[in-house]
Amino acid sequence: MFKKALIPLLIVSLGGCVNLGLNSGEHQRQTFVLEDLPGSRPVVAVTQPYTLLVENTRSSSFDNNDSLVFSRTPHTRGRYQYAHWSELPSVRWSELLFARLANSSLYTTVVDANSDVRADRYLSTELLAFYDDASSNPGFVHVELRAQLIDSKQHRLIARRVFVQNAALTSFNATGAAAAFNVAAHDILNDLTAWLAATK
Numbered sequence: 001m002f003k004k005a006l007i008p009l010l011i012v013s014l015g016g017c018v019n020l021g022l023n024s025g026e027h028q029r030q031t032f033v034l035e036d037l038p039g040s041r042p043v044v045a046v047t048q049p050y051t052l053l054v055e056n057t058r059s060s061s062f063d064n065n066d067s068l069v070f071s072r073t074p075h076t077r078g079r080y081q082y083a084h085w086s087e088l089p090s091v092r093w094s095e096l097l098f099a100r101l102a103n104s105s106l107y108t109t110v111v112d113a114n115s116d117v118r119a120d121r122y123l124s125t126e127l128l129a130f131y132d133d134a135s136s137n138p139g140f141v142h143v144e145l146r147a148q149l150i151d152s153k154q155h156r157l158i159a160r161r162v163f164v165q166n167a168a169l170t171s172f173n174a175t176g177a178a179a180a181f182n183v184a185a186h187d188i189l190n191d192l193t194a195w196l197a198a199t200k
Contacts (some may be wrong), residue, residue: 030083032068032090032178036100037186043104043197051109053119053152054098059090059127059147068177070132071142077131083174090127093145093185097125100189106196121158122150123196128162131182132177138169141177141186149199159199163188 034117063069066088067079086091094113101123102110111117141167151157167183169176 025133027082030174031086032083032174032181034089034096034178034185035182036096036189037182040100040186041190041194043106043193047105048107048200050107050120051111051117052101052107053113053115053117054094054101054113055122055124056113057090057093057097057125057127059088059123059130061128061130063130064090064127066087068132068174069130070134070177072134074135080174080177083178085134089130093125093127096185096189097123097192100193101196104193106193119152122152124148124150130181132180133166134172138172138176140166140168141180141184142166143181143188145188145192147195149196159195161195163191163195165191184186 007183065079066084067081068083068085069080072078087095098110098112101107101150104110105108109117111119125146126146127144129142132141133139145163146160146162148160150156151158165184165187167180167187168173169180
């Protein structure tokens with residue numbers, strides 16, 4: 001009987017661990033917006049005489065979740081209980097990537113996936129990893145994005161690259177993780193923009 005009585009207590013205790021203790025306070029739901037930070041890295045390049053179509057970012061990863069995702073041990077994932085994204089990470093990535101490229105001077109024209117414009121080049125991206133590595137305190141976020149640049153006229157792959165960024169948390173909680181994701185996203189957008197500028 002004593003062992004049976006312990007089972008519900010263990011379940012309640014483990015349920016509390018789902019949030020890692022990473023949301024302090026009253027356990028209120030928090031909703032975060034993934035943002036590109038100000039101050040993009042300047043790209044020194046001549047505007048390329050192409051129309052670039054930026055496809056929507058794809059992802060089949062568990063990390064592409066409306067809850068913030070964490071990992072405490074290698075090859076495992078869990079979800080924050082009270083911390084959520086305003087949009088799926090892949091959807092928000094599409095918006096941030098298009099905004100960054102549309103405001104750059106890399107190409108004559110930049111259009112999104114809903115455009116009927118005939119593009120010279122296509123940029124496809126896939127979100128491979130997007131999680132808070134909570135194996136240490138305060139930990140870091142890990143983000144991986146694969147990008148492919150395609151020549152649509154010649155139907156050939158111009159270049160492919162996987163971008164990886166780790167950004168340290170300043171606090172061991174959901175707010176710290178969300179802020180670190182913004183840093184990682186900003187750095188990958190910088191790297192991706194520089195890669196496109198160097199890819200002719």
